[in-house]
Amino acid sequence: MRIGELARRTGVSERGLRYYEEQGLLRPERLPSGYRVYTELDVAAVRRIRLLLAAGLSTAQIAEALPCMVDEDELLQPTCSELVDALAAHRDRIEEAIGELAATRDNLNTLIARARPAG
Amino acid sequence: MRIGELARRTGVSERGLRYYEEQGLLRPERLPSGYRVYTELDVAAVRRIRLLLAAGLSTAQIAEALPCMVDEDELLQPTCSELVDALAAHRDRIEEAIGELAATRDNLNTLIARARPAG
DNA sequence: GTAAAGCTTGACGTTGACGTCAGAGTCAAG
DNA sequence: CTTGACTCTGACGTCAACGTCAAGCTTTAC
Numbered sequence: 001m002r003i004g005e006l007a008r009r010t011g012v013s014e015r016g017l018r019y020y021e022e023q024g025l026l027r028p029e030r031l032p033s034g035y036r037v038y039t040e041l042d043v044a045a046v047r048r049i050r051l052l053l054a055a056g057l058s059t060a061q062i063a064e065a066l067p068c069m070v071d072e073d074e075l076l077q078p079t080c081s082e083l084v085d086a087l088a089a090h091r092d093r094i095e096e097a098i099g100e101l102a103a104t105r106d107n108l109n110t111l112i113a114r115a116r117p118a119g
Numbered sequence: 120m121r122i123g124e125l126a127r128r129t130g131v132s133e134r135g136l137r138y139y140e141e142q143g144l145l146r147p148e149r150l151p152s153g154y155r156v157y158t159e160l161d162v163a164a165v166r167r168i169r170l171l172l173a174a175g176l177s178t179a180q181i182a183e184a185l186p187c188m189v190d191e192d193e194l195l196q197p198t199c200s201e202l203v204d205a206l207a208a209h210r211d212r213i214e215e216a217i218g219e220l221a222a223t224r225d226n227l228n229t230l231i232a233r234a235r236p237a238g
Numbered sequence: 239g240t241a242a243a244g245c246t247t248g249a250c251g252t253t254g255a256c257g258t259c260a261g262a263g264t265c266a267a268g
Numbered sequence: 269c270t271t272g273a274c275t276c277t278g279a280c281g282t283c284a285a286c287g288t289c290a291a292g293c294t295t296t297a298c
Contacts, residue, residue, distance in 0.1 A: 004245080015288080019285065023285090033293075033295080035245055055175070055212050057216075068223055087216060087217045087220055094210045094213055095210065097170050098203065101188065101199070104199070122276095134256060134258080135257095142254095152264055177255090178255075
């Protein structure tokens with residue numbers, strides 16, 4: 001497929017897809033005309049890119065992460081476990097933030113309960 | 120304390136602290152000279168701001184979140200549980216990303232094991 | 239074969255979270 | 269009362285992840 005269809009199917013703008021290629025996240029083939037040609041695998045790849053971006057990673061980090069994510073076979077990458085570790089560390093920071101908010105929420109609930117002991 | 124000391128104690132630049140105030144995340148008192156004056160509570164506040172930024176929230180989101188985070192007493196905020204929900208949703212996206220990477224790592228381990236059955 | 243739709247490469251604009259001066263006022267020490 | 273450290277308010281610079289044209293090919297439809 002060409003860039004327009006991939007954009008429609010992924011919800012990512014054409015500009016975004018070209019940007020991802022610029023950053024080394026996608027490597028589409030080219031027609032003699034210069035048109036980019038994508039495969040079904042690229043649909044999944046874009047989905048992963050969006051996922052990792054939404055998780056707070058930069059395109060540079062994603063560029064390191066993508067070879068770790070396999071579609072069919074592919075070769076092995078020694079950095080993979082390190083990347084899982086990095087993601088886990090990111091998750092831990094978020095857990096900490098959630099924990100603080102939850103604790104404060106609980107404190108507020110306590111205050112509310114005290115403020116109206118009978119309802 | 121004044122801005123320099125808070126910067127040293129939090130690791131956030133003076134520019135950063137002024138930016139946080141600009142975004143409504145801090146509201147320091149002022150001396151007649153115009154100098155900002157911070158309290159010990161601001162040290163904790165800055166710590167939380169950094170935590171939430173590192174977790175991938177914007178200053179606008181943090182501005183909504185901060186009144187939910189209580190130091191001593193303070194008043195209650197009805198948005199608090201919604202914010203915990205938003206944070207939880209963010210965490211879930213990260214969990215998903217971790218899950219995908221972990222699955223791929225496991226696949227790679229399987230491939231590696233197959234590639235060298237005896238060593 | 240021609241018009242519309244789709245694609246190309248620039249290249250400048252935008253937003254968020256600051257960095258980095260510039261020019262000027264303020265405070266602590268001697 | 270001057271020097272040096274600290275602080276103030278602008279205001280322009282930066283970097284990432286795109287948005288938004290512009291000008292010009294290519295492919296599709298009729």
